[in-house]
Amino acid sequence: MVSRANGGTLAMPGPLAGVRIIDLSEGVAGPFAAKQLADLGADVIKVERPGGDPARRYGPFPGDIPHPEKSGLFIHLNTNKRSVVVDPATPSGRAIILQLAARAHALIESFPPGTLAAWGLGWDDLAAVNPRIVLTSVTPFGTAGPAAHRQATDLTLAARSSFLIAAGEPDREPVKYPGRQTELVGGLHAAWGTMVALYHADVTGEGQVVDTSILEAAVMISDQNMLSVAYWNGGGRARAGRRPLRFPPIVMPVLDGYVSLLVTDLQWPRFCRMAGLEAYAHDPQLATQRGRIERLEELEVAFLPWFLSHTKREVFEIAQRHGVPIAPFNTIAEVLDDPQFRARGYFRKMVHPVLGEITLTGPPALLTETPWELRRPAPLLDQHAEEILCGELGYRPEELLALRAEGATG
């Protein structure tokens, strides 16, 4: 299985080499789950309904001009996958999906609860052709329960999970984390559940259903708050806003932007030394947060000039030399140019057949023996139809034409 990749280096296959996943999911959460498996070596066949995954229509786009092969979101969520268009609502399309499922280890889907079964592709149908298969559902609320059929977006799930109320000013509306965090975290949990079930199937030969709730994944972002508030109804971390009653604060302005801090009492003396204000380190009243709050204004006046006379980069380097956890608020350009990411070769470039050179985020984990790897960019719609349907399932070219004519494939 070990093959030589470009540059003559020895490329090793990922830990999931030889695992085949059918990705019927659409949008963000399911595709992100399937990406996790694909990037660790699984062969992921992305089955798209006619018209393609709706995420192909989500921005950003180059020049803000929508194009189904140029979605900046889609290309991040679908690395290392192959695409074939199949309409699961048609008898021929259903037959193709069952053929694919018979040869697969897992199938991931994100349709409203009941949809798959209505197409004759529910757990019983899949298990009949492949009892070892893992069927992973990724839905806003899970496949059952009183809310299973409610409508949802990333924002409404953030609201219901309490993830929303964690950020923002205490006297204003809470403010959501950027992007589609609940859906992406839902995808990570779906990948986890799928992986556990794949392991179980490998040990026992038994397949099963993995029912993932994005709402619950969002609760898991701050699960300690649930136990805290159960312990005591005043517990749980309320949103602190920009001016929490503490010193050092959590955000400080600097010459060219802002830095993020979280300085504990134990680190307070180092913080004082860092800013050249050693005397404060020896003041017993200031050793604790309570004492510092009593002299908040004095401390702000004393420390602010040091911050305002250094750039965020300088503050970062000096603080870290003193063992104080401070970091800059970086722009995306600064992240891409960051010395640490550069030294570790984190961001990856690939050539996409329509977009040309693209930049993608890198491995969330380094594995010494079975590395995370980008083998191919996100697929064009139906790019691998012949390879999959004819080459692997054995359809003859004229049968493929007939399937296309009846609308079962792309």
Added chain:
Amino acid sequence: MNVLTDLPGALRGIRVLDYTTAWAGPRLTTYLAEMGAEVIHVESIQYLDTHRGWSKWAWGASGNMPNNDPGRRPWERNSQYNEFNKNKLGITLNLADPDGVALFKELVKISDVVVDNYKAGTTARFGVDYDTLRKIRPDIIQVSLPAFGSTGPYRDYTAWGNQVMALCGQGLLLNYEGEEEPEPGGTYADPLAAITGAFVVVAALFHRRRTGQGQYIELALSEVSPPLLPEAFAEYTMNGRQPLPRGNSVPEAVPWNVYPCQGEDAWIAICCRTDAEALRLFEMMGRRDFLERFATIPARLAARAEIDAAVAAWTAPQEKYQLADRLQAAGIPAEAAAQYAEVLVDPQLQARGFFVELDHPECGVYPHPLQAVRLSKTPPIDYRAAPTYGQHNAEVLGGLLGVSQERLEELAAKQVIGTEPLEDEERRRRDRAWGVS
């Protein structure tokens, strides 16, 4: 195989040696424990787990204790420690002592996975780095979670999750629209690292089953985070533009925001994805004048402020849960913004059995969140509250390793093991500064 916790989960028979602290590491191994792995959490009586607290002040005033009361053994009562360490066996070992390291290595010999989340280089300092451990257990899977990785110019840097998020670009995007001073978010990198790491560990176990090969896995919190910002990286690399914070709105739809409701800190999220959903909302609001003026997305995008103000005026006197149900009945995505206590009684979570009651000897019976996945044949289980300090020293060191009772007493006398944190001058000094004794 000698097993203490023969759980029915998918990871039955996998033993994890976990000497993590605080959040990302402990939560990672709890994911494994909830799927049936036997997780042994190794602590020391010399250095408290960050989430057990470092002074009586932290124990008493943090708001994380049952009834906000530190009790006699406050280090056993912290919600963060107790949530992130459930289902585990708990032992103590001083890894700064050769006897502690020797026992740790004996445990490595009978374990499958070893997890730490200290600064790069710490495992080598204790003499339990991967190169050492693989010699005594060749197929061991060792996992480390340093903030920025063990190589590169930041390898010795320290950061909490919120500094990681600032450095990775998320910090500048978490804000109200048009505002510059960043909103501090929470410690988001930690839960991301925990779930990502749990997934990767099982992938490595899967590979080991097929090949017999173990490996070293490094999860830098800084590298787990950027994949969660795909639009931001695409926007910059494709268009050369720094994305701007949007608050709760999206560029392609109106109304789509968080609106006030009746009561203190009461809010509702309403998202109209289509013209039809927006028009249904305007009808419910009784704003027939909007039906024609704002029938299309371009018209609504151009009047976002006016429409948001009208929606807010309509929602403000209403009860958030009833309003969400009415909007859902009309097919419009809407949910009340839950406070933490409200999540505990969420009917959907209750129906799915998301909260499981566990009895903790120092805290009592409380509901703990389970997991976001239900596996039909091997469901995740919460079966045991977090261990108290050294609770399973006898079972693990005596039962698994066969250390004699006499030897355990010697180890306790040498403070290699124990069941309470050692008194510490630094902690005492801080307690005095807070006026507690």
